Amino acid sequence: xxxxxxxxxxxxxxxxxxxxxxxxxxxxxxxxxxxxxxxxxxxxxxxxxxxxxxxxxxxxxxxxxxxxxxxxxxxxxxxxxxxxxxxxxxxxxxxxxxxxxxxxxxxxxxxxxxxxxxxxxxxxxxxxxxxxxxxxxxxxxxxxxxxxxxxxxxxxxxxxxxxxxxxxxxxxxxxxxxxxxxxxxxxxxxxxxxxxxxxxxxxxxxxxxxxxxxxxxxxxxxxxxxxxxxxxxxxxxxxxxxxxxxxxxxxxxxxxxxxxxxxxxxxxxxxxxxxxxxxxxxxxxxxxxxxxxxxxxxxxxxxxxxxxxxxxxxxxxxxxxxxxx
Numbered sequence: 001x002x003x004x005x006x007x008x009x010x011x012x013x014x015x016x017x018x019x020x021x022x023x024x025x026x027x028x029x030x031x032x033x034x035x036x037x038x039x040x041x042x043x044x045x046x047x048x049x050x051x052x053x054x055x056x057x058x059x060x061x062x063x064x065x066x067x068x069x070x071x072x073x074x075x076x077x078x079x080x081x082x083x084x085x086x087x088x089x090x091x092x093x094x095x096x097x098x099x100x101x102x103x104x105x106x107x108x109x110x111x112x113x114x115x116x117x118x119x120x121x122x123x124x125x126x127x128x129x130x131x132x133x134x135x136x137x138x139x140x141x142x143x144x145x146x147x148x149x150x151x152x153x154x155x156x157x158x159x160x161x162x163x164x165x166x167x168x169x170x171x172x173x174x175x176x177x178x179x180x181x182x183x184x185x186x187x188x189x190x191x192x193x194x195x196x197x198x199x200x201x202x203x204x205x206x207x208x209x210x211x212x213x214x215x216x217x218x219x220x221x222x223x224x225x226x227x228x229x230x231x232x233x234x235x236x237x238x239x240x241x242x243x244x245x246x247x248x249x250x251x252x253x254x255x256x257x258x259x260x261x262x263x264x265x266x267x268x269x270x271x272x273x274x275x276x277x278x279x280x281x282x283x284x285x286x287x288x289x290x291x292x293x294x295x296x297x298x299x300x301x302x303x304x305x306x307x308x309x310x311x312x313x314x315x316x317x318x319x320x321x322x323x324x325x
């Protein structure tokens with residue numbers, strides 16, 4: 001059987017599946033995911049050379065965020081044949097669920113469509129090593145991409161042109177020292193988040209944060225998500241951090257479209273801490289601090305006040321610990 005199933009995931013990944021193979025109990029790489037999907041798919045007879053591209057997004061628990069959707073169908077025959085082939089592909093994906101992801105893979109694969117986490121992106125087959133925010137993941141992908149000698153179905157990885165251009169391996173050598181203030185944050189973190197309300201009560205949530213190099217390593221971008229996926233979000237924001245040698249400080253630009261929450265600050269080192277000062281979209285003065293910093297943990301404190309003469313009032317805290325480099 002030479003019919004193929006192309007499954008385009010929302011983070012710009014694609015899996016092309018052929019001959020079924022046995023599924024590992026726990027999936028550790030995208031190669032394992034492709035094999036698992038292969039094992040569940042039975043293409044209709046007489047469909048040699050046909051293909052269908054499905055779009056879908058995984059949750060961390062191995063289930064899907066919404067049903068798979070066919071975005072491109074190349075099937076010989078009439079509309080009924082195309083529908084039968086597409087339906088078989090969708091059935092193959094849903095039959096596999098839930099997939100059993102290893103923790104490291106679950107951390108990267110889950111939801112990048114921010115609602116993660118997986119956006120529908122243009123497919124671009126890469127002849128050279130792709131660059132993405134998930135460096136280790138794509139190292140595995142490239143190893144798969146260039147291994148076409150195995151008799152199992154070909155599993156290929158693609159990355160969108162946008163993500164390849166946005167993400168970077170790290171800062172230029174001449175800027176590495178300047179970028180160190182926030183560079184240690186690169187990777188993934190989980191948080192225990194506290195909201196100190198005006199009435200004195202405290203709300204608690206679990207959360208997650210992801211940091212990556214962008215713009216040829218001249219900036220750092222992050223995602224702050226509360227609560228942790230796959231729960232419905234109450235915060236889903238991003239920060240762009242850019243070092244400016246002219247002020248010997250960092251421009252901090254925060255945006256949370258979900259809450260229409262925006263802020264601009266300047267960040268600098270103060271002793272062992274990182275302190276960011278600025279204003280938010282309400283006109284409140286803000287002070288955000290990274291303190292109690294270690295290689296694998298930090299305490300983030302968010303404070304605000306109406307004017308310079310008012311005392312700072314703590315509104316948010318994040319107690320973070322690293323989950324992936």
